[in-house]
Amino acid sequence: xxxxTQTPSHQVTQMGQEVILRCxxxxxxxxxxxxxxxxxxxVEFLVSxxxxxxxEKSEIFDDQFSVERPDGSNFTLKIRSTxxxxxxxxFCASSEATPAGTGELFFGEGSRLTVL
Amino acid sequence: TQLLEQSPQFLSIQEGENLTVYCNSSSVFSxxxxxxxxxxEGPVLLVTVVTGGEVKKLKRLTFQFGDARKDSSLHITAAxxxxxxxxxxxxxxxxxxxLTFGKGTMLLVSP
Numbered sequence: 001x002x003x004x005t006q007t008p009s010h011q012v013t014q015m016g017q018e019v020i021l022r023c024x025x026x027x028x029x030x031x032x033x034x035x036x037x038x039x040x041x042x043v044e045f046l047v048s049x050x051x052x053x054x055x056e057k058s059e060i061f062d063d064q065f066s067v068e069r070p071d072g073s074n075f076t077l078k079i080r081s082t083x084x085x086x087x088x089x090x091f092c093a094s095s096e097a098t099p100a101g102t103g104e105l106f107f108g109e110g111s112r113l114t115v116l
Numbered sequence: 117t118q119l120l121e122q123s124p125q126f127l128s129i130q131e132g133e134n135l136t137v138y139c140n141s142s143s144v145f146s147x148x149x150x151x152x153x154x155x156x157e158g159p160v161l162l163v164t165v166v167t168g169g170e171v172k173k174l175k176r177l178t179f180q181f182g183d184a185r186k187d188s189s190l191h192i193t194a195a196x197x198x199x200x201x202x203x204x205x206x207x208x209x210x211x212x213x214x215l216t217f218g219k220g221t222m223l224l225v226s227p
Contacts, residue, residue, distance in 0.1 A: 004158075008154050025120075033215075035217075041202075042137070042217050042218065042219040042220065043204065043206075043217040044206030044217070045215065045216060048213070049211075049216065055213070056213060058214075087130050091158050091159070093158075098213050099208045099213060099214065099215040101145070102146075102147045102164055102166050103150075104149065104161050104164055105161065105215060106161065107151075107159050108158050109156075109157050109158050110156070110157065110158050111191070112156075115201065
């Protein structure tokens with residue numbers, strides 16, 4: 001069964017360092033997303049990506065964050081200068097259609113980021 | 117104020133019991149999805165409901181979308197320890213395209 005894969009599964013970094021989280025969405029999906037979940041809190045939307053550009057982003061997704069689809073398979077989230085409060089589980093998701101069109105999201109297993 | 121309020125936050129029951137968890141909002145949703153999440157893993161989609169009043173069944177799980185498309189419920193019959201997990205509802209508000217999650221209901225089913 002096709003699945004979304006994420007790497008690394010866990011990354012520990014020092015405050016102020018740059019981090020890149022990688023995702024391989026399901027191959028025939030057109031919409032890509034990053035969500036995050038701080039320990040004990042709800043899953044929060046960060047950004048959605050379609051047709052090689054950001055389609056929506058939340059207030060969390062400030063100038064420290066960027067996304068890229070560098071080739072036909074990878075979808076990356078970069079945090080330019082990490083802060084302690086960026087520590088969270090980051091989930092990548094993909095869908096065939098937009099959620100507004102009842103597109104169903106398929107999530108990866110997440111990348112746990114710990115900022116020290 | 118949360119867009120999607122889930123209740124209860126935590127539910128601990130014995131194997132074989134029935135239960136219902138709720139997802140409520142003051143907003144109208146074009147669609148609503150239920151996910152289950154296990155510790156250290158990503159949410160896994162269980163069902164999508166689209167039409168007001170819609171009922172969908174997935175084995176022992178019954179999902180209902182409210183007539184006004186503002187709320188939903190998940191009913192589990194004869195719960196099993198394998199049903200243990202965090203149940204999340206997530207919806208797309210009418211006129212928007214972003215999927216927003218509730219905080220979830222943590223279900224623990226003991227043998």
